[in-house]
Amino acid sequence: MVTRIGVPKEIKDHEYRVGLTPASVRELAADGHELLVETGAGADIGFSDADYQAAGATIASSAEDVFANADLIVKVKEPQTAECRRLRPGQLLFTYLHLAPDPEQARLLMESGCTAIAYETVTDRDGRLPLLAPMSEIAGRMAVQVGAVALHKTTGGSGVLLGGVPGVLPGKVLVIGGGVVGANAARMAMGLGADVVVADRSVARLAQLDDLFGPRLKTAYASTDALDRLVADADLVVGAVLVVGAAAPKLVKRAQLAGMRRGSVLVDVAIDQGGCFETSHATTHSDPTYLVDGIVHYCVANMPGAVARTSTQALNHATLPFVQALAGKGWRRALAEDPHLRNGLNVHDGRIAHPAVAAALGHPFHDPQTLLGA
Numbered sequence: 001m002v003t004r005i006g007v008p009k010e011i012k013d014h015e016y017r018v019g020l021t022p023a024s025v026r027e028l029a030a031d032g033h034e035l036l037v038e039t040g041a042g043a044d045i046g047f048s049d050a051d052y053q054a055a056g057a058t059i060a061s062s063a064e065d066v067f068a069n070a071d072l073i074v075k076v077k078e079p080q081t082a083e084c085r086r087l088r089p090g091q092l093l094f095t096y097l098h099l100a101p102d103p104e105q106a107r108l109l110m111e112s113g114c115t116a117i118a119y120e121t122v123t124d125r126d127g128r129l130p131l132l133a134p135m136s137e138i139a140g141r142m143a144v145q146v147g148a149v150a151l152h153k154t155t156g157g158s159g160v161l162l163g164g165v166p167g168v169l170p171g172k173v174l175v176i177g178g179g180v181v182g183a184n185a186a187r188m189a190m191g192l193g194a195d196v197v198v199a200d201r202s203v204a205r206l207a208q209l210d211d212l213f214g215p216r217l218k219t220a221y222a223s224t225d226a227l228d229r230l231v232a233d234a235d236l237v238v239g240a241v242l243v244v245g246a247a248a249p250k251l252v253k254r255a256q257l258a259g260m261r262r263g264s265v266l267v268d269v270a271i272d273q274g275g276c277f278e279t280s281h282a283t284t285h286s287d288p289t290y291l292v293d294g295i296v297h298y299c300v301a302n303m304p305g306a307v308a309r310t311s312t313q314a315l316n317h318a319t320l321p322f323v324q325a326l327a328g329k330g331w332r333r334a335l336a337e338d339p340h341l342r343n344g345l346n347v348h349d350g351r352i353a354h355p356a357v358a359a360a361l362g363h364p365f366h367d368p369q370t371l372l373g374a
Helices: 023-031 051-053 065-068 104-114 135-151 179-192 201-214 224-233 269-273 301-327 331-337 353-363 368-373
Strands: 004-007 034-038 056-061 072-074 092-095 115-118 173-178 195-200 219-220 236-239 263-270 288-291 295-296 345-348
Touching: 004 065, 023 034, 023 051, 023 195, 023 301, 034 051, 034 065, 034 288, 034 353, 051 269, 056 065, 072 195, 072 301, 104 345, 104 353, 135 179, 135 236, 135 263, 135 269, 135 295, 173 179, 173 224, 179 195, 179 201, 179 236, 195 224, 201 219, 219 224, 236 269, 263 269, 301 331, 331 368, 345 368
Parallel strands: 004 034, 004 072, 034 056, 072 092, 092 115, 173 195, 173 236, 195 219, 236 263, 263 295
Antiparallel strands: 115 345, 288 295
16 A cells, blocks of 8 residues: 655744654655655754655645645644635544644644544554653653752742752652653653652552652652642742643642742643643743743743754654555554554544543544444
């Protein structure tokens, strides 16, 4: 089966990642597929049009050309309004979607009639999220980097150096959520010399983190009482909570900010799913922070886009086998044969096909297997 695969240039604010690298294009071209890459799609991270042509792609002059001529669109970030309006019935979109907190995007995708598979809800046999994991690793590590900078007095922070110095205690970091993001945030914070606590409601996961990091990492059960005390004591709080496909729970309330030192920092890595702090709203790399009650909030919705070359390469390593399956077998057969890829189906022909997304948006849920049968 020959599939025409399109790769448009990302248009979200300061988003420099690209859906396919030249190396991935080479693999897909070798499989016999036709690749159409928008001019300049990877230029900002060192992948030139010539690199793509050498790998076997045709260079398109515009996004309109890509969307009009491709059967399968491979992106990184959720389609922006203009991109949603270019999608059509029968076309397949494979990208991050994060639909639960974004009813407008969901509406546009449903109206387009396309089939949309979300990276963030594809699973593996162990129940993990293989296409979310590489970006979660990067976002977790970045959360501490950006949080450390946000703590600088020159950027509005309290003036705390996370690692401290001899004679001065290190800063205190609270990581809420012990998954991939949380573990990577903890690793980076400890590497800087900070005093680190990870809070989670899974005692089993806390035990795993204790085995992994040893006594340098402190762990706490994330009860409401514990979070009240830990948030008040922290210089930097990293929100690292994920409920697959669903909106993130609001675990830190505005009232709790009153107990924090002015200039302390909240970094909400869960902002793609609506955020896990009550006072969070999405920001951009152009304007990443804002203050609420004297507390600095960093809520950039595409954090890994700041390290776009590393992020693109890591993401492609994870997504390429799935792109090959979708392109080589067609999406119906690929989803029928792979229940984990089938979990990624979010929208098909105007219907929502993921239970958590449907519940968050208040739409009826349509079982993917029923849709496949149809």
